[in-house]
Amino acid sequence: MRDFLKRLPKAxxxxxxxxxxxxxxxxxxxxxxxVALPYASVEExxxxxxxxxxQSFLDLYYRGMSVLRTAEDFHDLAMDYFRRAHAEGVVHVExxxxxxAHLIRGVxxxxxxxxxxxxxxxxxxxxGMSTAxxxxxxxxxxxxxxxxxxxxAAPYWELLDAxxxxxxxxxxxxxxxxxxxxxxxxxxxxxxxxxxxxGPPEYIRxxxxxxxxxxxxHGVRCLEDPDLVARLRDEGVVLTVxxxxxxxxxxxxxxxxHPLPRLLDAGLRLTINSDDPAYxxxxxxxxxxxxxxxxxxxEEVFIELAGTAIEAAFMSRERRLxxx
Ligand code: HPA
Ligand code: ZN
Numbered sequence: 001m002r003d004f005l006k007r008l009p010k011a012x013x014x015x016x017x018x019x020x021x022x023x024x025x026x027x028x029x030x031x032x033x034x035v036a037l038p039y040a041s042v043e044e045x046x047x048x049x050x051x052x053x054x055q056s057f058l059d060l061y062y063r064g065m066s067v068l069r070t071a072e073d074f075h076d077l078a079m080d081y082f083r084r085a086h087a088e089g090v091v092h093v094e095x096x097x098x099x100x101a102h103l104i105r106g107v108x109x110x111x112x113x114x115x116x117x118x119x120x121x122x123x124x125x126x127x128g129m130s131t132a133x134x135x136x137x138x139x140x141x142x143x144x145x146x147x148x149x150x151x152x153a154a155p156y157w158e159l160l161d162a163x164x165x166x167x168x169x170x171x172x173x174x175x176x177x178x179x180x181x182x183x184x185x186x187x188x189x190x191x192x193x194x195x196x197x198x199g200p201p202e203y204i205r206x207x208x209x210x211x212x213x214x215x216x217x218h219g220v221r222c223l224e225d226p227d228l229v230a231r232l233r234d235e236g237v238v239l240t241v242x243x244x245x246x247x248x249x250x251x252x253x254x255x256x257x258h259p260l261p262r263l264l265d266a267g268l269r270l271t272i273n274s275d276d277p278a279y280x281x282x283x284x285x286x287x288x289x290x291x292x293x294x295x296x297x298x299e300e301v302f303i304e305l306a307g308t309a310i311e312a313a314f315m316s317r318e319r320r321l322x323x324x
Contacts, residue, residue, distance in 0.1 A: 019276025074115025
């Protein structure tokens with residue numbers, strides 16, 4: 001089964017590129033840039049990745065990315081991930097990135113875009129991978145700041161496949177970002193949003209109704225609201241589910257209790273993703289394997305999940321046809 005899952009062409013729709021920063025590269029970049037880390041070693045960093053909830057992870061996630069300073073750093077970060085993903089049979093990656101988390105530290109949007117752009121072109125050329133770019137807004141910061149980032153990104157609007165919404169969910173409903181997402185809609189930029197990871201089903205409704213998103217990131221808490229489940233099914237809304245992330249952030253206690261089988265039985269369109277692979281114990285293939293172990297799914301189920309990801313991806317018609 002491992003061989004089969006590895007060979008299966010997989011598209012990843014939910015990946016935070018800053019969350020792909022492995023401790024090894026974190027140490028290399030810390031040294032290169034003279035940034036102090038709160039860990040004495042790679043092992044100590046890994047041992048600290050023991051989370052109680054989303055916020056406890058975000059604290060380390062924002063701290064870890066402090067080593068990213070130059071365009072070269074962003075290039076190295078992304079290429080490091082693309083190579084690992086390629087080795088796992090991932091053929092297409094959609095990367096979220098968090099410009100505000102860098103702007104706050106004095107790292108310009110131009111620096112981030114230059115580094116990620118270089119890596120994306122290199123991945124296409126050397127690995128035959130396609131990629132898409134999702135500029136995410138931090139929902140625990142003011143909506144005005146998100147709006148100003150969107151305007152500041154004007155030179156890059158053409159390069160953005162979508163805008164997204166991430167960071168601490170509770171207390172920061174999609175409603176807060178209605179104007180920002182409306183502006184993105186008027187600019188012709190597609191929209192996705194994290195909703196229903198730690199937040200209530202109502203946030204999923206708001207993301208659909210107020211932000212007019214085409215996919216929901218996570219969305220697992222929809223099961224608490226049967227009418228919402230029926231709506232997601234009827235409208236064919238795709239959820240980008242991240243099972244190992246949900247275990248590590250205690251959205252579920254154990255992978256065996258993960259709602260994925262129930263979501264599948266409800267007829268929802270699902271994809272399997274890694275979220276923050278350096279922090280949550282593995283990439284897309286590890287997430288597939290964890291599901292196989294926990295749920296005993298057949299090859300057909302994985303073929304369906306991988307097919308849904310390719311259907312729901314931001315990719316050209318030609319690329320989709322080539323991968324199907
Ligand atoms: N949830 C919300 N925000 C995030 C995550 C996540 O898992 N990873 C990086 N930003
Ligand atoms: Zn995420």
